Amino acid sequence: MKDNIEIGDVFEIETANGKAYIQLVEKSENQNELELIRVYYKIYLKSSCFSITKITEKSDDYFFLSFHIKAALKLKVLKFVCNTSIKRSFKTPVLFRTKNPFGNGWNIIDKKKDKYIKSGVINLNEEQKKLSPWGTWNDTLLIENLEKGWRLENWT
Numbered sequence: 001m002k003d004n005i006e007i008g009d010v011f012e013i014e015t016a017n018g019k020a021y022i023q024l025v026e027k028s029e030n031q032n033e034l035e036l037i038r039v040y041y042k043i044y045l046k047s048s049c050f051s052i053t054k055i056t057e058k059s060d061d062y063f064f065l066s067f068h069i070k071a072a073l074k075l076k077v078l079k080f081v082c083n084t085s086i087k088r089s090f091k092t093p094v095l096f097r098t099k100n101p102f103g104n105g106w107n108i109i110d111k112k113k114d115k116y117i118k119s120g121v122i123n124l125n126e127e128q129k130k131l132s133p134w135g136t137w138n139d140t141l142l143i144e145n146l147e148k149g150w151r152l153e154n155w156t
Contacts, residue, residue: 064132096134
């Protein structure tokens with residue numbers, strides 16, 4: 001098990017369809033908070049048949065998610081692969097979306113301000129459809145959604 005995690009760490013997670021990859025893009029400020037990861041949609045049959053750099057630098061086919069990497073490592077759900085640098089121009093996302101728990105539509109959340117900036121959005125515009133989920137998924141939900149081919153643009 002990896003003792004301490006660093007920005008840029010890439011981890012492998014096993015699914016029924018093959019191996020999926022996530023990358024740590026933001027560390028938590030304390031042990032009770034979750035890390036922000038970049039989840040790559042593509043699943044690979046073998047980990048030795050590709051370059052991590054091709055996944056992390058050349059792919060724009062991903063979404064972001066709050067996730068407890070340390071817990072998943074402790075449970076041996078994740079396997080550390082390597083650390084690859086993140087472009088200096090990279091900025092973690094600020095806006096996320098979630099289904100409105102009190103009615104129809106969606107809520108748009110500003111992560112930095114930790115508040116809803118729009119509530120009850122019925123029809124998401126194209127930019128809003130690209131917003132990653134607000135909240136967290138555990139490893140089971142992450143694996144299930146990757147196996148089912150879950151994608152942001154279909155999450156409506």
